[in-house]
Amino acid sequence: MSLLSASNESLRPLHPAGEGTADRLRAEGYAPLPGLLTAAGLSVLRDEAARLQRAARRRDFAMDCMDGSPRHMTTLGGHVIAELSALVPELYADEELLALLSGLIGEKALPVPDPVERHVLNILHRQGDTHGAHTDDYPFALVIFLEAPASPEEGGLLEYVPEAASLRDLTAGPARTAHHHAGDAYLLRSDTTAHRVTPLARTGARRTVLNFAYTTSAAAPRTTPSAHRLYA
Ligand SMILES: O=C(O)CCC(=O)C(=O)O
Numbered sequence: 001m002s003l004l005s006a007s008n009e010s011l012r013p014l015h016p017a018g019e020g021t022a023d024r025l026r027a028e029g030y031a032p033l034p035g036l037l038t039a040a041g042l043s044v045l046r047d048e049a050a051r052l053q054r055a056a057r058r059r060d061f062a063m064d065c066m067d068g069s070p071r072h073m074t075t076l077g078g079h080v081i082a083e084l085s086a087l088v089p090e091l092y093a094d095e096e097l098l099a100l101l102s103g104l105i106g107e108k109a110l111p112v113p114d115p116v117e118r119h120v121l122n123i124l125h126r127q128g129d130t131h132g133a134h135t136d137d138y139p140f141a142l143v144i145f146l147e148a149p150a151s152p153e154e155g156g157l158l159e160y161v162p163e164a165a166s167l168r169d170l171t172a173g174p175a176r177t178a179h180h181h182a183g184d185a186y187l188l189r190s191d192t193t194a195h196r197v198t199p200l201a202r203t204g205a206r207r208t209v210l211n212f213a214y215t216t217s218a219a220a221p222r223t224t225p226s227a228h229r230l231y232a
């Protein structure tokens, strides 16, 4: 079944990346892509994530290489997703999606070599669940929301500081925050933007995202142990 070919039913036509989105990515390290998924795309991916979640693993630890920031979440790495899902790898490599991302980045968005980091599933589902402060190994992350807390008061906000000198920048001053709805996505300059997901504040709230990592031909390879600790 190909939902994700040229007549893509899962992604909206390319215009949701409105005017100014590329500028915002460059200036702020973050660009929202509200309603990137169609209703059909959201429904299919949500069912896929619910199926994949059965293979996912609970993680509760401090990430040493990221200033000991907390991980309280359930995750599934890209290597397992590739074994269990046709849909997610297809969407990751979808030409329409790559064209959209390349347009925003200003160069060709390329799949990353590491099968573990390429496309991952992150699920926050208990009160207090959080994906603590870090930067990513690869320069760009497309985060697609399949479930999200209804309001910012329920937590699960993205907090970010572009061009961060250190992860401490997230707490040293006011960080930027963003709330998203299911079906939304955002693109992050994820290697130089310090970022974290604030703790879920309410029992029963859920936040499920797919994170797709991309690189460019100019990007210097940089790897930390963090992805393998969280996903392998
Ligand atoms: O869930 C998010 O909004 C961020 C995910 C993230 O930073 C990551 O998976 O590296």
Ligand SMILES: [Fe+2]
Binding pocket: 134, 135, 136, 141, 190, 195
């Ligand atoms: Fe990240």
